[in-house]
Amino acid sequence: MNTVLINVKGRNINNFIYKLHNSKINILKIKYLNSKEIDIEVYYKDIDLINDIKGIYEISIKKYKGIKRIKNMINYHKFFIISIFIGILILYILTNIIYDVDIIYSGSKLKEDLTYELRKYGITKYSFSKDYDALENIKNKILIDMKDELEWLTIEKNGTKYIVTLEPRKINGNDKDDTIYNIIAKKDGIIKRMDVSSGDIVKNINDYVKKGDVIVSSNIMLNDNLKTKVRALGEIYGEVWYKVHIEYPLNYYEEKETGKKKTIYNIKFMDRYIGINGFKNKKIEDISIIKNDILPISINKQIQREIEIIDYKLGYEEALLKAHQSARKKIMDRLDENEYIIDEKDLKYEPKDSKIVLDIFYTVYESIGESVGDIDVVQ
Amino acid sequence: MKLSDVRNYILEKGFEIRLTSKYIDIVNYTDIGHFDTSNITIYYKDGSVLIKGSNMTINKLLNNEVFIVGNINTIELR
Numbered sequence: 389m390n391t392v393l394i395n396v397k398g399r400n401i402n403n404f405i406y407k408l409h410n411s412k413i414n415i416l417k418i419k420y421l422n423s424k425e426i427d428i429e430v431y432y433k434d435i436d437l438i439n440d441i442k443g444i445y446e447i448s449i450k451k452y453k454g455i456k457r458i459k460n461m462i463n464y465h466k467f468f469i470i471s472i473f474i475g476i477l478i479l480y481i482l483t484n485i486i487y488d489v490d491i492i493y494s495g496s497k498l499k500e501d502l503t504y505e506l507r508k509y510g511i512t513k514y515s516f517s518k519d520y521d522a523l524e525n526i527k528n529k530i531l532i533d534m535k536d537e538l539e540w541l542t543i544e545k546n547g548t549k550y551i552v553t554l555e556p557r558k559i560n561g562n563d564k565d566d567t568i569y570n571i572i573a574k575k576d577g578i579i580k581r582m583d584v585s586s587g588d589i590v591k592n593i594n595d596y597v598k599k600g601d602v603i604v605s606s607n608i609m610l611n612d613n614l615k616t617k618v619r620a621l622g623e624i625y626g627e628v629w630y631k632v633h634i635e636y637p638l639n640y641y642e643e644k645e646t647g648k649k650k651t652i653y654n655i656k657f658m659d660r661y662i663g664i665n666g667f668k669n670k671k672i673e674d675i676s677i678i679k680n681d682i683l684p685i686s687i688n689k690q691i692q693r694e695i696e697i698i699d700y701k702l703g704y705e706e707a708l709l710k711a712h713q714s715a716r717k718k719i720m721d722r723l724d725e726n727e728y729i730i731d732e733k734d735l736k737y738e739p740k741d742s743k744i745v746l747d748i749f750y751t752v753y754e755s756i757g758e759s760v761g762d763i764d765v766v767q
Numbered sequence: 768m769k770l771s772d773v774r775n776y777i778l779e780k781g782f783e784i785r786l787t788s789k790y791i792d793i794v795n796y797t798d799i800g801h802f803d804t805s806n807i808t809i810y811y812k813d814g815s816v817l818i819k820g821s822n823m824t825i826n827k828l829l830n831n832e833v834f835i836v837g838n839i840n841t842i843e844l845r
Contacts, residue, residue, distance in 0.1 A: 402802060405828060409799060415828040 390432035390456035391416060397425045398445035407441050432456050483548065483679055484517050491552045498537055498556055505530045506543075506552065517545055520675045520689060545675075567761040569619050571604035573597040574758035577626035587620025597626070603757055624757030627730060630750040632718060636711035637743045641699045645671070648694040653677075658684045667694040704739055711746045719750050727754035782811040786842070790826070791818060791835045799833065807835060817843040 396404055401424055408415055408430070417429040427450065430438065438447065452460050462469065489511060491499050506512065509526040518526070523543045531541055539555040571587065579595050587604040591597055604620040654663030656674065670692040679686040702710065712732075719729060729752050736747040785792040793809055793816070800808030800815065802825060807818045823837030 405802075405825065406799070409828055412830055414830055415825075418824065418826055418828065420824050 390452070390454040391429050392432050392435060392449055392453065392456070393427055393429050393451040394435075394438070395421075395425065395427050395448045395450050396442075396445050397447075399424060401426050401445075404442075404445050407443070408438065411437060411441055413437060429453070479680065480678060483681065486511075486515055486517050486545075486548055486550055487513060488549045489513060489552065490549060491554070493554050493556070495556065498554075501534065501537065502530070502541075502552070502554065505533055511543065511550055511552075517548075517550075519677065520691075547681075567619075568606045568617050569621075569759040569761055570602050570606050571620045571622060571624060571757045572760050573599055573601045573603055573624075573626075573756050575599050575628055575756055577628035577756045579603065579624060579626045579756070580753060581625040582622065584620070584622030584624075586618050587622065597756070620759070622757065623755060625726070625753060626756040628752050628754055628756060630719060630752060631735065632715045632748045632750060634711050634715045634718075634746050634748070635740075635743050636702075636707050636714065636746065638702050638704075638707050639742055640702055640710075642697070643669075643671075644696045644698060646694045646696050650692045650694075652690050652692065654688055654690055656686050656688050661688075661690075666690070666692045669695045669697050671695055704744060707744050708737070708746070711744060712748070715746070715748050715750075719752060723752070723754055727752065729753075782813070784816065784842070786839070788839065789836060791839060791842070792832065793835070794832045796831070796833060799828075804837070809833060815845045817841075817845065819843075 398404060401420075404426075405415065405418065405428075408428075413430060413434045415428050415430055417427075419427040421427060432452070432454075435449075451457070489503075489506060491502055491506075493499050493502075506526075509529065510518070511526060523545065527541050527543050531538055535557075537557055539557045541552070541554045544551045544553075571584075576598050577596075579591055579593050579597060582589065582593060582603075584604050587606055588608055589603070590605050591601065591603045597603060603624050604622055606617050606620045608615045608618055648667070650666050652664045652666050654661045656662075672693075673691040675689045675691070676686045677689055716729065716732070723729075729750055731751040733749045734746065735749050736745070738745045780795060782795045783793070785794075796809045796811050796816075798810040800810055802808070802823075804823050805819065805821055807823060807825070809816045809818070818835065818839060819841045820837050820839040823835055823839070825833060826836045827834035
């Protein structure tokens with residue numbers, strides 16, 4: 389209920405109270421300031437009646453209470469409130485309008501096509517910025533629309549600017565290859581298997597070849613004379629050798645993503661976040677929804693990826709095992725499904741400070757043939 | 768408890784005086800006869816109450832309730 393605090397002045401102040409009482413006006417509080425002055429609290433609805441019956445008494449409203457007070461405050465400060473509101477609105481608009489779209493690519497035709505596509509999806513100058521999901525969505529749509537021209541595309545919002553980076557799709561216009569090839573050894577090794585469908589076999593299984601040696605020649609000879617040239621085709625596998633040097637730390641620390649992902653919203657003030665915390669250990673990616681360029685405060689959409697922290701100390705034996713696994717992985721990563729490690733031997737093992745140093749010798753079965761073009765053309 | 772008592776308890780229809788050494792709260796009075804800092808007369812349906820004391824002031828005055836604070840010496844029911 390709205391009430392109002394009134395100051396009343398006049399002689400024989402109790403008469404005024406009688407008057408109010410006789411007019412059935414409820415007085416919620418009476419405070420005697422002196423014999424001729426009181427403060428009374430009455431309902432706001434009774435104000436007109438009090439003015440009618442006040443007679444010789446001077447009355448003045450000291451304070452409104454309840455909703456009426458809030459209304460009065462708003463009314464009193466309306467220009468200030470409106471200014472603040474307009475200020476925030478302008479700030480919001482100015483910080484959310486895109487003033488430039490920068491496509492980082494030099495080719496004018498593709499750039500032109502992409503600009504048209506971007507415009508189609510509302511990525512233009514002087515438009516409102518879009519959120520992360522919308523940009524991802526647009527990016528995917530453009531990649532579908534321009535699948536023959538674009539390999540990949542990113543659209544990033546940087547302040548009041550979009551930065552578009554792209555990689556054009558390279559299409560080989562002419563698949564027909566008329567080049568004559570020899571098959572040569574691309575590394576030193578011992579030939580272990582030869583699947584040759586065309587060409588003159590120069591080396592045999594268990595032959596040692598050095599890098600650059602011709603294994604299958606394109607020259608078809610008859611009685612020491614060059615009869616014809618064909619394209620040498622085939623796969624050559626051999627035994628090759630690697631020496632791997634590895635240093636493995638005894639103190640192990642790793643941050644591994646668990647694959648769990650969360651999207652939360654929070655307020656960032658300086659480097660502190662106010663709001664939901666999300667995962668305990670995480671990698672975070674902040675996307676500012678509302679950002680103030682003057683104050684270090686922003687409202688963020690935060691994409692959190694949960695990480696598992698692996699932190700432990702290894703013994704020498706365990707570190708040795710891990711070092712072998714790591715070295716083996718290094719070799720295996722460069723092999724395809726038909727290739728494999730034949731043998732491995734430790735050449736040197738040395739604990740050093742907080743790590744172990746290991747040299748391993750690997751014997752590997754892998755493709756050693758490489759087609760190298762000749763200058764001639766098949767007739 | 769009779770039904771009329773329950774009704775009276777909820778609606779507070781009856782005249783009632785709540786008293787401490789520093790204040791008097793009177794509900795369901797009919798009129799205020801006289802009041803100053805030493806004497807206050809309150810009328811109710813069946814009679815009147817004369818309150819004597821010093822520095823007494825009416826702190827709240829509603830149509831059915833009056834709240835008096837001050838040094839209260841005597842209360843006379845007439």
